[in-house]
Amino acid sequence: MVVFGTTFFNFDSFIGKTESTEIIGNPVFSHCYRDILPLMSGSGRFSLGDARRPLHETAVLVEDVVHTQLINLLQQAAEISQLRGARVISAEDLLFLMRKDKKKLRRLLKYMFIRDYKSKIIKGIDEDDLLEDKLTGSSNANKRQKFAQDFLNSVDQTGELLAMFEDDEIDEVKQERMERAERQTRIMDSAQYAEFCESRQLSFSKKASKFRDWLDCSSMEIKPNVVAMEILAYLAYETVAQLVDLALLVRQDMVTKAGDPFSHAISATFIQYHNSAESTAACGVEAHSDAIQPCHIREAVRRYGRKIGPLSPFTSAYRRNGTAFLAC
Amino acid sequence: MPSAPRRAPRPLALGSPQPPTAGPLPMDEETYLELYLDQCAVQDDLVPPRSPLFSPVVPYVYPPNPSNPETTFNSHLESKETSGDFSSVDLSFLPDEFTQENKEQAVIRSKHEIEENCETQSQQSRLPLPSGQDVGPGLDSSSLSSSRSHLHPGDANSIQSSPEKANSNPSPLASITPMTPMTPVSECSGIVPQLQNIVSTVNLACKLDLKKIALHAKNAEYNPKRFAAVIMRIREPRTTALIFSSGKMVCTGAKSEEQSRLAARKYARIVQKLGFPARFLDFKIQNMVGSCDVRFSIRLEGLVLTHQQFSSYEPELFPGLIYRMVKPRIVLLIFVSGKVVLTGAKERSEIYEAFENIYPILKGFRKA
Numbered sequence: 001m002v003v004f005g006t007t008f009f010n011f012d013s014f015i016g017k018t019e020s021t022e023i024i025g026n027p028v029f030s031h032c033y034r035d036i037l038p039l040m041s042g043s044g045r046f047s048l049g050d051a052r053r054p055l056h057e058t059a060v061l062v063e064d065v066v067h068t069q070l071i072n073l074l075q076q077a078a079e080i081s082q083l084r085g086a087r088v089i090s091a092e093d094l095l096f097l098m099r100k101d102k103k104k105l106r107r108l109l110k111y112m113f114i115r116d117y118k119s120k121i122i123k124g125i126d127e128d129d130l131l132e133d134k135l136t137g138s139s140n141a142n143k144r145q146k147f148a149q150d151f152l153n154s155v156d157q158t159g160e161l162l163a164m165f166e167d168d169e170i171d172e173v174k175q176e177r178m179e180r181a182e183r184q185t186r187i188m189d190s191a192q193y194a195e196f197c198e199s200r201q202l203s204f205s206k207k208a209s210k211f212r213d214w215l216d217c218s219s220m221e222i223k224p225n226v227v228a229m230e231i232l233a234y235l236a237y238e239t240v241a242q243l244v245d246l247a248l249l250v251r252q253d254m255v256t257k258a259g260d261p262f263s264h265a266i267s268a269t270f271i272q273y274h275n276s277a278e279s280t281a282a283c284g285v286e287a288h289s290d291a292i293q294p295c296h297i298r299e300a301v302r303r304y305g306r307k308i309g310p311l312s313p314f315t316s317a318y319r320r321n322g323t324a325f326l327a328c
Numbered sequence: 329m330p331s332a333p334r335r336a337p338r339p340l341a342l343g344s345p346q347p348p349t350a351g352p353l354p355m356d357e358e359t360y361l362e363l364y365l366d367q368c369a370v371q372d373d374l375v376p377p378r379s380p381l382f383s384p385v386v387p388y389v390y391p392p393n394p395s396n397p398e399t400t401f402n403s404h405l406e407s408k409e410t411s412g413d414f415s416s417v418d419l420s421f422l423p424d425e426f427t428q429e430n431k432e433q434a435v436i437r438s439k440h441e442i443e444e445n446c447e448t449q450s451q452q453s454r455l456p457l458p459s460g461q462d463v464g465p466g467l468d469s470s471s472l473s474s475s476r477s478h479l480h481p482g483d484a485n486s487i488q489s490s491p492e493k494a495n496s497n498p499s500p501l502a503s504i505t506p507m508t509p510m511t512p513v514s515e516c517s518g519i520v521p522q523l524q525n526i527v528s529t530v531n532l533a534c535k536l537d538l539k540k541i542a543l544h545a546k547n548a549e550y551n552p553k554r555f556a557a558v559i560m561r562i563r564e565p566r567t568t569a570l571i572f573s574s575g576k577m578v579c580t581g582a583k584s585e586e587q588s589r590l591a592a593r594k595y596a597r598i599v600q601k602l603g604f605p606a607r608f609l610d611f612k613i614q615n616m617v618g619s620c621d622v623r624f625s626i627r628l629e630g631l632v633l634t635h636q637q638f639s640s641y642e643p644e645l646f647p648g649l650i651y652r653m654v655k656p657r658i659v660l661l662i663f664v665s666g667k668v669v670l671t672g673a674k675e676r677s678e679i680y681e682a683f684e685n686i687y688p689i690l691k692g693f694r695k696a
Binding site for chain 2: 111114115117118121122124125178179181182184185186188189190193194197200201202203237
């Protein structure tokens with residue numbers, strides 16, 4: 001996570017603002033991505049911390065960002081697998097791309113393990129599943145875990161990556177998200193909570209075929225395999241989550257607090273994107289509205305892409321294409 | 329047709345053999361529990377709830393005129409207490425027709441387990457039980473540490489309960505009861521998880537010709553290219569078996585231990601009738617799955633935060649929270665609707681115990 005300015009991040013101001021707002025009814029999506037969009041806009045982001053009825057514009061923007069990032073990611077992965085001489089993009093390429101950011105890599109690995117574990121349990125419960133599994137003859141028990149371990153074994157030169165398997169540190173970002181969710185749900189009544197839970201269950205992996213089409217995989221020469229698609233779906237979800245996290249931070253920053261010694265400097269870190277008076281007003285007033293505005297998203301992406309620190313003009317990092325991936 | 333060699337029947341050596349002929353016995357599990365809890369409800373009026381740490385041992389006072397079946401019922405409990413672990417007794421010599429009696433004994437035994445669990449459960453629950461409302465993460469550390477102690481009740485509690493048992497002897501009525509509740513047993517959830525699936529294995533101890541079995545047996549599937557075993561199904565009890573050429577067999581789908589055993593014997597008999605010298609060795613239950621409904625919504629986000637080291641909740645992956653209980657070693661799948669699935673048990677008591685352990689925790693995260 002990038003350090004955002006000097007403001008000390010403080011969740012408390014969010015607590016009072018989680019009532020639902022009547023900003024929008026149900027906008028009609030004339031987008032060609034209308035299947036993915038509802039997933040990401042309404043419910044998906046609600047479950048990640050946005051308001052109950054997120055803005056349509058924000059949804060469109062988020063979708064755009066995620067789409068761009070995933071396409072770039074895919075292209076880089078394709079290049080790497082070409083280097084390897086493989087015919088499909090496999091999970092190894094994606095893991096390789098993520099090697100720079102340990103925390104995110106560890107989160108991804110944990111996700112894969114949990115997936116394995118869950119299939120193991122579900123198999124034990126339903127006898128039909130048990131037979132299915134025996135019949136297919138493959139022991140998928142720890143397929144993903146073994147696979148990841150083998151790969152990291154081969155790539156790891158300094159031993160840091162392998163150390164991640166034993167590492168049991170708390171993932172702070174995940175912790176924050178859990179705490180935020182807990183806070184939000186504590187004050188909900190049961191109907192709202194049911195809705196919240198349903199929205200949390202949305203993911204990109206549920207509609208795998210639509211996801212593939214959305215990513216326009218068919219036009220690529222090298223296609224990702226099944227495990228790689230799972231990982232991509234997870235990365236897409238993570239990107240949305242990251243965006244929401246960062247946008248909330250930005251929104252927090254924009255609120256001027258009494259007694260904050262740097263309040264006069266805040267405007268300097270926040271570049272005004274909008275030209276029309278209407279949206280300026282909207283952003284200015286937004287302090288009391290719940291939903292994340294597109295300006296927050298843009299600002300979040302801008303800050304994320306910027307390198308901070310004394311050596312920033314000299315580091316090239318993974319930004320060959322000029323985009324920093326939110327997910328890795 | 330060769331019949332299985334009959335071993336000399338042994339007497340029912342299960343501790344003190346009480347003939348299970350008292351009145352209420354043809355009832356099923358739920359009515360047993362209700363009967364028991366009715367007693368507790370009456371008793372509650374007589375004994376105020378006290379914390380086990382501070383109150384003296386309160387003898388279990390029965391209602392003044394217990395009806396006959398109930399006293400017999402409880403005397404069974406006392407005798408069963410000394411009979412040792414049911415599942416460790418080898419009943420392989422028993423013919424299938426014996427299952428009816430076994431079932432009754434199993435039911436009595438499991439009732440006893442529930443009461444014992446209520447016992448230890450209510451003692452434990454004093455420590456971490458949050459009040460009925462929702463608890464925020466502010467109570468994190470305290471509930472975490474107490475939940476850890478709660479879930480590793482281990483020897484501390486059982487040691488604690490045995491000296492208390494000794495103390496309760498003075499009252500003449502206490503000798504009837506096997507336990508010394510410190511708190512009203514209505515703390516116990518009153519919900520009994522139902523078994524949904526039992527997976528067991530048995531060794532038929534002879535090499536089998538799968539092709540022959542598949543050809544001659546009804547309801548048998550065999551596709552050697554896909555999988556190296558015969559899949560056989562019977563309708564009563566409704567189960568499926570995988571029979572391997574080594575003679576080992578896996579039986580799944582039964583709803584109770586007895587049914588699983590009965591089904592396995594039926595499959596063994598089928599194999600026998602086909603001409604193989606099948607025996608019935610090492611019948612072992614490998615996994616038991618139970619499920620139940622706590623009837624209130626559960627706030628899973630709170631649960632995953634306070635019990636992080638045991639639970640994982642990834643709603644985009646699976647809608648339920650996966651809780652890995654350490655003692656007993658059971659995995660629970662907890663859903664928002666209040667349904668709970670318990671799996672990984674080798675014995676019925678583990679499922680009951682696990683549920684009694686989780687119930688107060690779930691109550692603390694009840695979503696009104």
